[in-house]
Amino acid sequence: MKLLFALVLGSLAVPLSAQGDAPPAPYAYRQLEDPAQEAAAQELMETLRCLKCQSQSIADSDASMAGDMRHQVRIRIAAGEEPEEVRAWLMQRYGDYVSYAPVVSRSTWPLFALPAVFLLLVAGVLWRRFGKNS
Template identity: 80%
Template structure:
């Protein structure tokens, strides 16, 4: 029984071991040959958040996932895709959190509307209080 359990645990750990030994994507650390394309890729990478580090852009992070994202950005820029299309693709794949540039959508509009509503409520309360005193 112990042998079977050890074999099962070893089989479950194999994907983790294989993932750690995978070489980085080709364009994770290598720049594009065209300086204009590399500048566009770099500009986009600085506005995308590393999902592992969460406080760094993918341009600054050394995490393997950030390297894969840099690779994707560079090959898509080299293929002629527009930076906003690449940003949209990454946001569909990883969620809105990946972008430092927030987008107003059906899910995020309350984040923009609620502060305005709170300010209006506070303003109305203060106006009524000062009106009573006068």
């Protein structure tokens, strides 16, 4: 019975250990041949957040997820897509969080509106406090 239990546990551990052994995507570390396309890809990669590291761009991260994202950016740029199209695709796939360049949308407009509302409230309070005394 112990042998059977050990075999079952061992067979479950094999897929978990194989996940880290996957080779990196071809364009994760290899640059594009066209310097203009590589420059566009590199500029875009600097503005995309690594979802695993969360504080690094995918250009700076060594995480395998960032390598896969660099690969996707490079093959899409090489296929003729514009950088903003690639950004939109990645944001659709991974959410707004992936981009360091904030976009006003239905879900993010309060983040842009609340500071302005707060400043107006502070200005109103200050005006009422100090404006009546003069």
